[in-house]
Every structure is written in structure tokens, then in C-alpha cells.
Amino acid sequence: MAECDAMNEQMPLLLTESLGREERERAHQHIENCAACAAEWKAYRATWSELGELPEVEVPARVKEQFLSTIGASRDSKVIPMRSRLAPGPRPSALPRWFAQAAAVVILVGGSYYAGNRTAPLRVLPSPATIQSVEQTPYSIAETRVLNASAISPNIEGRPNIQNVQFVDADASDNQIGVSFDVTSRVTVTGAPTDKSLVRLLSYVLERDNSTSPSRSNAIDWVRRTYSDPNHADPEIADALAKVLRNDTHEGVRIRAVETLKDMSPASSGTRDALIDALKNDPNPAVRIKALEALSNLAKAGTALDAKTIDTLRAKASQDDENPYVRVKAAELLSEIP
Amino acid sequence: MTKTVSTIAVVLTLLGASSVTAARFTTERSSHTLTLLPGGMVVVENVSGNVRVTGTDTDSVVVNIERVFRANDPAGLVRAREATLTTAEGHEKLRVIRTVITATSPDFGSVVNYDLQVPRYARVRIGSKSADDITVTNIQGSVAVTNINGRITLGEVAGPVSVESINGSITFDAVSKPIAEARLTTINGNIELRVPSNASFTWIAQSMRPNYVTTFKSLAGRAVGPAYQAFVNGTKGPAFRTTAVMGSVALLRDGTKMSEAKRIFEEVRVTEMMMIAPARRIVRRPLIDGNLQFESSLGEVAVGEVRGSANVKMGAGEVQLGIVRGICDVVSLGGPLRFGDVTGRLNARTSAGDISIQSAREGGTITTGGGTIRLAHTGGPTRLQSGGGDIVVRQASAAVSADTRSGDIAITMDPSARSQRITAKTGKGNVLLNLNPAFGADVEVTILTSDPARDLLRSDFPLSIQREQVGGKTRIRAFGKINGGGERIELSSEEGGVQITSSSVPGTPSK
Numbered sequence: 090m091a092e093c094d095a096m097n098e099q100m101p102l103l104l105t106e107s108l109g110r111e112e113r114e115r116a117h118q119h120i121e122n123c124a125a126c127a128a129e130w131k132a133y134r135a136t137w138s139e140l141g142e143l144p145e146v147e148v149p150a151r152v153k154e155q156f157l158s159t160i161g162a163s164r165d166s167k168v169i170p171m172r173s174r175l176a177p178g179p180r181p182s183a184l185p186r187w188f189a190q191a192a193a194v195v196i197l198v199g200g201s202y203y204a205g206n207r208t209a210p211l212r213v214l215p216s217p218a219t220i221q222s223v224e225q226t227p228y229s230i231a232e233t234r235v236l237n238a239s240a241i242s243p244n245i246e247g248r249p250n251i252q253n254v255q256f257v258d259a260d261a262s263d264n265q266i267g268v269s270f271d272v273t274s275r276v277t278v279t280g281a282p283t284d285k286s287l288v289r290l291l292s293y294v295l296e297r298d299n300s301t302s303p304s305r306s307n308a309i310d311w312v313r314r315t316y317s318d319p320n321h322a323d324p325e326i327a328d329a330l331a332k333v334l335r336n337d338t339h340e341g342v343r344i345r346a347v348e349t350l351k352d353m354s355p356a357s358s359g360t361r362d363a364l365i366d367a368l369k370n371d372p373n374p375a376v377r378i379k380a381l382e383a384l385s386n387l388a389k390a391g392t393a394l395d396a397k398t399i400d401t402l403r404a405k406a407s408q409d410d411e412n413p414y415v416r417v418k419a420a421e422l423l424s425e426i427p
Numbered sequence: 428m429t430k431t432v433s434t435i436a437v438v439l440t441l442l443g444a445s446s447v448t449a450a451r452f453t454t455e456r457s458s459h460t461l462t463l464l465p466g467g468m469v470v471v472e473n474v475s476g477n478v479r480v481t482g483t484d485t486d487s488v489v490v491n492i493e494r495v496f497r498a499n500d501p502a503g504l505v506r507a508r509e510a511t512l513t514t515a516e517g518h519e520k521l522r523v524i525r526t527v528i529t530a531t532s533p534d535f536g537s538v539v540n541y542d543l544q545v546p547r548y549a550r551v552r553i554g555s556k557s558a559d560d561i562t563v564t565n566i567q568g569s570v571a572v573t574n575i576n577g578r579i580t581l582g583e584v585a586g587p588v589s590v591e592s593i594n595g596s597i598t599f600d601a602v603s604k605p606i607a608e609a610r611l612t613t614i615n616g617n618i619e620l621r622v623p624s625n626a627s628f629t630w631i632a633q634s635m636r637p638n639y640v641t642t643f644k645s646l647a648g649r650a651v652g653p654a655y656q657a658f659v660n661g662t663k664g665p666a667f668r669t670t671a672v673m674g675s676v677a678l679l680r681d682g683t684k685m686s687e688a689k690r691i692f693e694e695v696r697v698t699e700m701m702m703i704a705p706a707r708r709i710v711r712r713p714l715i716d717g718n719l720q721f722e723s724s725l726g727e728v729a730v731g732e733v734r735g736s737a738n739v740k741m742g743a744g745e746v747q748l749g750i751v752r753g754i755c756d757v758v759s760l761g762g763p764l765r766f767g768d769v770t771g772r773l774n775a776r777t778s779a780g781d782i783s784i785q786s787a788r789e790g791g792t793i794t795t796g797g798g799t800i801r802l803a804h805t806g807g808p809t810r811l812q813s814g815g816g817d818i819v820v821r822q823a824s825a826a827v828s829a830d831t832r833s834g835d836i837a838i839t840m841d842p843s844a845r846s847q848r849i850t851a852k853t854g855k856g857n858v859l860l861n862l863n864p865a866f867g868a869d870v871e872v873t874i875l876t877s878d879p880a881r882d883l884l885r886s887d888f889p890l891s892i893q894r895e896q897v898g899g900k901t902r903i904r905a906f907g908k909i910n911g912g913g914e915r916i917e918l919s920s921e922e923g924g925v926q927i928t929s930s931s932v933p934g935t936p937s938k
Contacts, residue, residue, distance in 0.1 A: 306817075306835060306857075338833070339833055339834070339855055340797070340815035340831075340832065340833035340834055340855075341815075341816050341831070341833065341834030344798070344799055344815075344816050344817070345817075372815070373797040373814070373815040373816070373833075374778065374779030374780070374796055374798070374814075375779060375781060375795070375797040375798035375799065375815070376797070377779075378763075378779060378798075399575070399593070403591075403593060403614060406614045406672050406673075407612065407614065407670065407672055409633075409652070409653065412743075412761040412778055412779040412796075413635060413724075413725075413742055413760050413761045414743040414744070414759075414760070414761025414762040414778075414779055415761065415779065416635060416672065417635070417725060417743045417744070417761075420614050420615055420672055420673045423593045423594065423614050423615060424593075424594055424614075424673075426575055426576065426593065427576075
């Protein structure tokens with residue numbers, strides 16, 4: 090409970106991305122495992138989102154000109170109006186909002202360059218622009234990241250879709266500012282199917298709660314093709330599919346998940362339990378049939394049927410209101426017990 | 428309650444045991460006598476081996492144990508002996524005789540056979556995994572037996588009886604005037620119930636097939652769902668419930684033989700589909716030069732080519748038809764259906780399982796209670812319906828109607844199709860429709876979502892979009908005439924997206 094109280098205090102900081110990396114990780118882990126805090130976090134984010142719906146404000150030309158001349162930028166520089174969101178916690182500064190927005194854009198584009206070349210006049214490159222990471226440390230796929238301006242390239246290539254710009258000036262006396270934003274970028278992670286980071290990434294994709302995303306369905310199909318190969322078998326992938334099988338409300342996705350598990354071996358106890366639960370409880374008969382086929386494959390591969398599996402099969406074979414094909418298949422599997 | 432536990436680790440001692448050593452087998456025997464109070468219970472838990480329990484007029488339990496060890500070499504025999512323990516636990520009201528296997532190996536094994544004489548008044552419980560025979564006779568108390576494999580035989584048991592087997596058959600010889608109920612259940616075995624001709628009881632038989640036989644000349648019986656219920660010699664006796672899920676149930680009058688038994692046909696015709704079949708029917712043929720007619724409650728059909736029409740009615744089983752030259756009508760209560768090239772109109776329906784079709788040249792109706800439908804090509808109006816699962820139509824040159832309770836729908840129209848009526852509706856999932864760039868239609872898209880911020884509608888054709896709030900959700904409607912209009916296209920999705928793409932390449936978007 091004390092942990093939840095602390096979490097509630099941290100949520101505004103988490104929302105404004107003001108927590109350190111370790112604290113952030115701890116916070117997310119707690120939220121993932123605590124229903125109350127997950128609900129609270131959801132509410133925070135909803136409020137945050139609503140605040141973002143406030144009308145956009147155009148920067149007055151006079152102020153823009155004054156500001157740009159202050160930092161030495163060209164009058165011809167292109168300033169793109171952006172939508173700003175207000176934090177529910179402490180406001181970053183008392184500046185008028187339009188001023189903050191103007192500053193956001195300029196700092197965003199030139200901030201990193203300025204950080205490394207404070208004495209030279211700042212020039213805003215005309216584009217195209219994407220943010221390229223030159224960080225030497227392993228790339229972390231996380232909801233939020235904190236980058237030091239000196240660690241990112243001053244070149245902005247392509248046209249990154251930057252949204253929700255925020256400013257952080259935790260200590261006005263330390264000569265440090267921060268700019269937070271969401272940036273949509275295309276990331277391609279390559280590696281062997283057995284690479285742990287790829288396995289983790291795919292598990293994450295499979296377990297995402299957005300069950301109606303076509304990309305997840307495609308991900309399951311792809312996982313099936315890749316990880317059905319015994320050389321690539323990975324229990325973490327199987328466990329992720331087992332979670333999909335247990336939790337997904339999309340029946341087509343559950344069917345795909347159990348089809349994939351059917352072709353994968355060997356199964357962990359968690360996977361086997363998920364198959365048994367699906368056989369017992371899934372309302373879709375196709376899922377139950379495929380769960381049976383998966384259990385049958387396990388038995389053929391030499392996995393002895395444990396007492397729980399046998400009881401479930403016996404109950405299924407005897408269940409009058411079960412689909413006859415499921416009953417027959419359950420009986421067939423039982424008949425193979427040595 | 429004072430509990431006296433005596434453990435017999437006979438494996439470690441040869442006292443009282445006779446030993447016969449062969450090259451790869453060793454047999455050890457031991458005998459023990461235990462007292463049991465009236466109303467007491469005897470429990471035998473065995474892993475592999477026979478169990479025989481016989482009621483006597485004494486007050487003691489005599490346990491005869493025979494252990495047979497198997498191994499490839501003498502060292503293995505020692506290990507088998509060490510790994511096979513027999514224990515006797517409990518007290519004067521409860522005796523538990525148990526086999527404990529502490530290690531298993533393909534190099535050695537053991538079988539433990541029990542022969543018990545128990546007081547007739549004893550209550551008996553037997554649990555076994557694998558045995559050739561479990562036999563219980565002359566017991567007045569209740570008897571309960573569970574096993575996985577092996578025959579179970581009960582005779583002269585007056586008390587309540589409960590037998591549950593998975594693969595074993597059950598034979599029960601009832602006493603002359605039964606007063607206690609019996610419940611006999613097996614999944615893959617058969618049941619034989621023998622009763623005196625004057626015994627009064629209610630017989631309830633259940634089976635999936637259902638295959639019930641009797642040597643009673645006339646029974647006042649009737650079908651109750653898939654079961655059969657009959658009063659034998661009046662209505663006052665106890666109930667004998669006999670369930671052989673995949674097997675047969677026989678009710679035999681004392682003095683008659685199984686070969687004299689007749690099937691109870693007429694009364695048991697449960698549904699249109701659950702036809703009487705003596706055994707699982709399997710048809711596997713490369714070619715049928717004519718029409719295919721097949722009906723079975725359990726079965727499997729795999730035919731490479733049917734030169735006429737196909738008419739298959741299946742209770743439960745898989746159906747696979749390669750080429751069907753005529754009309755194809757397949758109805759199943761459960762099991763996957765697979766078709767190759769169907770020339771005539773196709774009517775395929777299963778209560779559970781996937782359906783896949785290479786080609787339905789005249790179209791048809793394809794329905795599953797739950798499962799994925801994959802149709803590679805259809806040349807006629809086609810209706811597809813799933814109780815839950817994806818529907819994929821890779822190339823359609825006629826009207827298509829697809830409906831799933833939960834799952835994605837992907838339809839690709841033939842590049843030559845200029846305008847066809849298309850309906851796709853999913854209760855939870857996405858709809859993907861691919862049209863050729865010149866396809867003309869009046870399009871109406873409806874998306875009901877609780878996440879309106881997502882990019883749910885994508886169309887390569889220009890459409891007008893409206894949004895409205897409906898019961899806490901957002902309804903997105905998009906409509907418009909494409910290429911000057913034409914047949915109606917209705918696409919509907921809840922909690923999913925709709926994508927209309929323009930491509931002249933058949934089979935895209937791929938799923």
C-alpha cells in the first residue's frame with residue numbers, strides 16, 4: 090500500500106517524464122502489476138490527453154520575430170505551429186503558452202546544436218530531418234527515454250512527426266533545460282530469431298493489448314513461420330502466445346495463437362496450462378479443437394500427460410453438451426495413454 | 428485418533444518372500460495380515476499391475492503382494508527393486524495399500540499385483556493406472572474403482588458401485604435383488620451389465636455412437652437425448668447408469684451370451700445427424716466414379732475425386748474432398764472441412780472447425796460454428812459465416828457476404844470484377860477489402876469503436892466520413908460512390924478498422 094502511495098506521488102512526474110531511468114522502470118513495473126495503480130495511471134493519461142485537446146495558439150508575429158532575433162535565427166526560418174499539452178503537475182514556467190510553443194520548436198530544432206556550440210550563431214537547417222541517435226549504449230525500447238543533447242546528432246533528417254512538446258526546467262539555476270516530445274519514427278531491429286532482444290520484442294508485440302490491430306495478427310503469423318522451427322524454439326515466445334490465448338478477446342487472434350502453439354515444441358508448463366484452460370473454457374470450439382491438437386502433439390513428442398491434463402480430457406470426452414468432435418478428439422488422445 | 432502407520436519396504440528385505448530370479452525378471456512375493464473393524468475401508472493404490480479383492484467372512488485383511496521386476500541386466504533389477512516400494516498405512520478402520528515408484532527408466536520397470544481377501548462388509552476403493560485386470564467380488568459395502576487402462580470386473584457387489592475408467596472395459600454382474608445404485612463410466616471401453624432375469628432396476632445407457640444392445644426381449648425404454656433409459660422388471664429398483672462414451676453398452680440377462688444380444692435401434696435416433704453406426708466409419712479413396720453418399724455419427728472421409736455429387740452427413744469427423752464435379756453438400760456436427768475444386772454449388776457447414784476451399788466455382792454457403800474460413804477462389808455468389816474466426820477470400824468474381832462474430836475479414840475481388848455486391852461484417856476485428864481500381868460501387872462503411880483516436884479507416888477510394896457518439900462509443904460512417912457507383916458494398920466492424928485498397932493484382936492484400 091505504501092508503495093502505491095509513493096506511486097501516486099510519482100505519477101505526475103512520470104507523466105511529465107521527469108523521473109530518472111531506474112525510477113521510471115520501477116514505476117512502470119509497479120503499474121503493470123498493480124490494478125489500482127494501473128487504473129490511476131490510466132486516469133492520469135486520460136486527463137493528460139484531454140488537456141491536449143485545448144485549442145492551438147498561433148504565435149504572434151511580433152513575438153516570434155523578437156524571439157528569433159534574440160537567439161540569432163533567420164527571419165526566414167520555418168516555424169511549424171505545434172500542439173502543446175499542459176501537464177497536470179507543476180507548470181514548467183510562467184511564460185505565456187504561445188511563447189513556450191515558439192520556444193519549443195526552436196529549441197527542438199536547434200537545441201542540441203546550440204548545446205554544443207553556444208558561442209556560435211545558431212542556424213536552422215532547412216530540412217529534411219529525422220533524429221538520429223548516435224548513442225553508444227544499447228538502444229532501449231521504452232515508453233520514455235532521456236537523451237543528453239550532446240549525445241544526439243545535430244543533423245535532423247527527414248520530417249519526424251513530433252508531438253506533445255513539453256519543457257522541463259527543474260532547477261532554474263543549473264543552466265539546464267529539457268524538451269520532451271513524442272516522436273514517431275520507424276525502427277527496424279534485426280538479428281537472429283534466437284537473439285534475446287528480438288525474442289523480447291516479439292513477445293512484447295504479441296502481448297500488446299491492442300488485439301484488433303492487424304499488425305498483431307500478422308505478427309502471430311510471422312512468429313508461427315519463424316518459431317515453428319525447432320532450432321528457433323523459445324519458451325518466452327511460447328509463453329507470450331499462451332498469454333494471448335488466455336486473454337485475447339479477438340477469437341481470430343486466439344485461433345492463430347493456438348495454431349502457432351500447436352506447431353511449437355517443447356511446451357513449458359505455463360503453455361500447457363494455457364492449452365488446458367483453453368480446452369476447458371474457451372467459448373470458441375475451433376480454439377478447443379486446436380488446443381486438443383496441440384496437447385496431442387505434445388504427447389506424440391514424448392511429453393507425458395499429467396493428471397490435470399488427463400482429468401480435463403476425461404471431462405471433455407464425457408461432457409454431453411460439448412461439440413462431438415471435441416469429445417471424440419479428447420477420447421482419442423486418452424486412448425493413447427500407455 | 429491414533430494412527431498406526433506400518434510401512435512395508437519389502438523391496439529391501441527378503442523376509443517372507445520367495446524369490447525367483449530369471450535372466451531379466453525377478454518376482455518377489457509377500458503376504459501380510461491386517462485387522463479391519465466393521466464398516467472399515469480398504470484402499471488399494473497401484474501404478475501398474477493387477478488387483479483382485481475378494482470378500483470373505485473373516486475380520487482381517489490378507490494382502491498378498493507379487494512384485495515383478497524387469498531389467499536388462501542384474502544391476503537394473505536391483506535398481507528396479509529399490510525403486511518399487513509397497514506400503515501399508517492407516518489403522519483398523521482404514522487400510523491403505525499403496526505402490527510407490529521412486530524412479531523410472533526405460534532400462535528397468537516393475538509390476539505389482541495385489542490379491543486381497545477382505546471382510547465382506549468392507550468398503551473398497553481401488554485406484555490404478557495400468558492393469559490387465561481389476562476384479563472385485565462378494566462385497567457388501569460400497570465399491571469405487573478408477574483406472575486408466577485394463578478391464579474391470581465386479582461381481583456380487585451389493586453396495587453402491589462407482590467405476591470410472593478411461594480405456595478399460597467394465598463388466599458388472601449384479602446381485603439378484605439390487606438395492607444400490609451403480610454408476611459405470613468408460614471413455615474408450617465397452618460396458619457389459621449382467622443381471623438376473625428377475626432383477627428390478629432402471630437402466631440408463633449413454634454413448635456417443637450410440638450403440639446399445641440387450642438380450643432382454645422387451646424393454647420399456649425410450650431415448651432421452653443421446654441416452655437410452657429403460658425400466659427393467661418394474662420401476663422400483665435402483666438406477667444402473669452405464670456410460671461408454673466411445674464404446675458400446677450391453678445389458679445381458681443371466682444365462683445369455685453377448686452374441687445373442689440385439690441392437691436397440693429404433694428408439695435411439697437422437698437427431699437427424701446422430702445416426703446409428705456400429706463403429707467409426709472411415710472412407711479413404713482416390714476416386715469415386717459417381718455420387719458420394721455418406722452418413723456416420725463418427726467417421727472420416729477423404730476422397731481425391733468425386734465424379735458426381737457429394738452428400739456427406741457427419742456426426743463428428745474430418746471431411747476432405749479433392750475434386751467434386753457436381754453439387755457438394757457437406758454437413759458436420761464438428762470437425763474441419765477441406766475442399767479442392769468444387770464444380771457445382773457448395774454447401775459446407777460444420778458446427779466447429781476450420782473450412783478451407785481451393786475453388787467454389789458456383790459459389791455457395793460456407794458456415795462454421797467456430798473456426799477460420801479460407802476460400803481461395805469463388806466464381807459464384809458466396810455466403811460465408813463463422814461463429815468466431817477469420818474469414819479470408821483471396822479471389823472472388825461474384826457477390827460475397829461474409830460475417831464473423833469475432834475475427835478479421837479479408838476479401839480480394841477478382842481484377843476482372845467491375846461491380847459486385849459485397850457485405851462484410853465482424854463483431855470484433857478488422858475488415859480488409861481489395862478492389863481493382865475500376866471497381867464501381869456504392870460504399871458504406873460503419874465502424875463502432877471505443878478508441879476513436881486510432882487510425883481505423885483507410886481507403887484508396889475517396890469517401891465522405893461522419894462521426895457520431897453512440898452509447899459511449901464513436902460510430903464512424905464513411906460512404907460514397909466509387910467509379911460512378913454500382914453494386915452496394917457494406918463493411919462493418921466493431922472495435923477494429925476497415926481498409927479498402929485498390930490493386931489489380933489478385934490475392935492482395937495477403938493474409
